Amino acid sequence: MEPLRLGVLVSGSGSNLQAILDAIRKKRLDATVCLVVSNQPKALAIERARRAGVATAIVNHKDYDSREAFDRALVTKMREAKVQWVVLAGFMRLLTPTFLEAFPHRVLNIHPALLPSFPGINAQQQALDYGVRVSGCTVHLVDSGTDTGPILAQSVVDVRADDTVDTLSARILAREHVLFPKVLQWIAQGRVHIMASNGSSGRVLVQLDGVRASVGVAGAR
Numbered sequence: 001m002e003p004l005r006l007g008v009l010v011s012g013s014g015s016n017l018q019a020i021l022d023a024i025r026k027k028r029l030d031a032t033v034c035l036v037v038s039n040q041p042k043a044l045a046i047e048r049a050r051r052a053g054v055a056t057a058i059v060n061h062k063d064y065d066s067r068e069a070f071d072r073a074l075v076t077k078m079r080e081a082k083v084q085w086v087v088l089a090g091f092m093r094l095l096t097p098t099f100l101e102a103f104p105h106r107v108l109n110i111h112p113a114l115l116p117s118f119p120g121i122n123a124q125q126q127a128l129d130y131g132v133r134v135s136g137c138t139v140h141l142v143d144s145g146t147d148t149g150p151i152l153a154q155s156v157v158d159v160r161a162d163d164t165v166d167t168l169s170a171r172i173l174a175r176e177h178v179l180f181p182k183v184l185q186w187i188a189q190g191r192v193h194i195m196a197s198n199g200s201s202g203r204v205l206v207q208l209d210g211v212r213a214s215v216g217v218a219g220a221r
């Protein structure tokens with residue numbers, strides 16, 4: 001089978017991008033990163049991609065009049081690179097239907113909490129403030145809501161009494177680096193199936209190895 005063609009969108013440090021690149025290098029992930037696009041010109045993630053010999057592009061949202069125009073520019077880049085799946089690895093912009101409809105059910109995100117708890121920014125702080133005893137990370141398909149798409153996988157970590165945002169974030173991030181490449185490999189192996197669920201329009205059913213994994217709403221919520 002041909003390696004899965006990935007496009008990665010980043011805004012920050014790119015440690016998840018690094019985990020994906022490392023998994024490919026170690027032959028744990030049958031994929032190729034065709035393009036890394038950042039909306040932040042100085043993102044460390046871009047440096048990591050260049051070091052790995054991966055093509056990069058900067059598409060700065062500040063150069064566009066609307067979210068749709070920005071998303072159209074992203075779609076053009078991804079299509080030029082013949083990307084099959086888009087990976088959001090610390091990408092700090094919300095995608096509009098303009099982008100999502102170009103890659104229907106082919107956009108993945110990782111979030112540093114056990115969704116549907118604590119969506120949005122500062123998820124680790126939200127978890128500490130609430131006083132939960134466990135947290136973790138979630139890999140999900142992206143829809144036009146904030147961290148609302150169908151869940152593919154989650155990994156759980158303990159929340160300790162003396163945790164700070166930094167210590168909890170570090171423990172979760174270590175799990176992200178294992179979980180994200182693992183889910184991508186499931187996709188590369190053809191183990192993930194996404195289909196319209198029976199009867200109810202707009203909903204999608206996600207199956208892993210033929211077993212129901214998640215049901216989510218495909219469009220906006």
Ligand code: GRF
Pocket residue numbers: 012013014015016017045089090091110111112137173176
């Ligand atoms: C991670 O915590 C991820 O869950 C969130 O953004 C952060 C990205 O970190 N979506 P990095 O840029 O991959 O180091």
